[in-house]
Amino acid sequence: MAKKKRPSAQWAKYEELAHKIVEELMPHAVVTLDDHPYGHETETPRQIDVSAKWTDQGKDYLLIVQVKDLASPADINTVGTFRSVIQDVGAHKGVLICSGGFSKKARTYARNLGIGLYQLHDASSRDWALELTVPLIWVSLNPEFHMSARFTTSVAGQLRMHREKGLTFSEDGGRSRTTMREYFSGLWNSGNLDRTPGAHEKQARKGLDIPYVDNRGVEVWGKLDLEFTYEVKRQSWLGQYRPSDCRGLLDFIESDLFIPSYVNLSDMPTTRDETWIEVENPEEVALKTVGMLITTEQYRVVDSSGHVIIQRFERVN
Structure with a gap:
């Protein structure tokens, strides 16, 4: 059964929120919204919702993020499809973000593959504020x-x-x-x-x-x-x-660990x-x-x- 997606305008805002949070968490990297890195196996550019590129000790790194604004948990098929994209573009790390969370099997599969699974939290948003x-x-x-x-x-x-x-x-x-x-x-x-x-x-x-x-x-x-x-x-x-104003990532691999990118301490x-x-x-x-x-x-x-x-x-x- 196909996963139910939210309206495209709201989905775009969810992608923008992901881009903002990744920028805040990785100030050392060049973070791009709607990137198109080249796929070496498919020999064609692949659409990536958010990418982060940086260099460390002369070595180039690429992290790719795909964003799913779904009303229900993403399953193992979503993880499997994303794995092929990671391999195609030669990313060092892949991160899946889904507003509806992830199924238990998807968590197990992603953990074994080394893929990060997250949900976005934005306390100022009516749609993506979690009870944290x-x-x-x-x-x-x-x-x-x-x-x-x-x-x-x-x-x-x-x-x-x-x-x-x-x-x-x-x-x-x-x-x-x-x-x-x-x-x-x-x-x-x-x-x-x-x-x-x-x-x-x-x-x-x-x-x-x-x-x-x-x-x-x-x-x-x-x-x-x-x-x-x-x-x-x-x-x-x-x-x-x-906090009345904070945002960040909720980690579905590490026991629902919250990783803040911004917290208003006032x-x-x-x-x-x-x-x-x-x-x-x-x-x-x-x-x-x-x-x-x-x-x-x-x-x-x-x-x-x-x-x-x-x-x-x-x-x-």
Whole structure:
């Protein structure tokens, strides 16, 4: 029974999508839509939906792709016909793409012949969007730090405290003010501190200005030496997410492996739920994962993070 084909206009768009994905996956090659390489056995040009040609160490390579936009799985006859084309044009690799997938026998036959079987995925397309999710490792680097402050000039009066943020001080003689939390967060978020998991450091800042209210009720400034230690702790979770904009190939030979040619990383999740699994060693997970794995690292400190611990204050009068 003949395979049911989709309308020719839609078929052409499917071929164009295949061409685009192959271009993205093989930037080193010359990728051509509707190519006609010469058939050495038939002694005539053969029509190829997509070809990729490149040179490696002085040797020329040819990959050919035939695209079938069918409503049902392609069978062993489709694979057999394509095999003869591969041999005729002397291609080093042949790839069949079918929107309807492939039968079990076709998969077995293609695997034995070394022919790739794929289905296209385009998340932005109504016709060729598959139900795919991408594994994502979420790494959170949490700095826990302790601060101690030593007043190096006499402070006779009441320290100037921010109602919500606590003690404030200045690095520029009072032109601007910051809190303990904001000061450390700024150093950490700008990358001026070591973020290596397990890192444990001590740092000191001397001669800072600190405001206080003297016995007359007037704000004056004293001097402050600041010392802090911090330790970087890492937590990691493994989850799945469905990108709203991605495209690539679904491999029917390698256990439905998804090979992305493009993923929009701007829509990665910003929150986790109960489906995420905490993992102790994200590097080990990455080594065991076949195909695509996205890793995102969360390292910014915000005021509400709760990682800042003020340890002690010491007055020198």
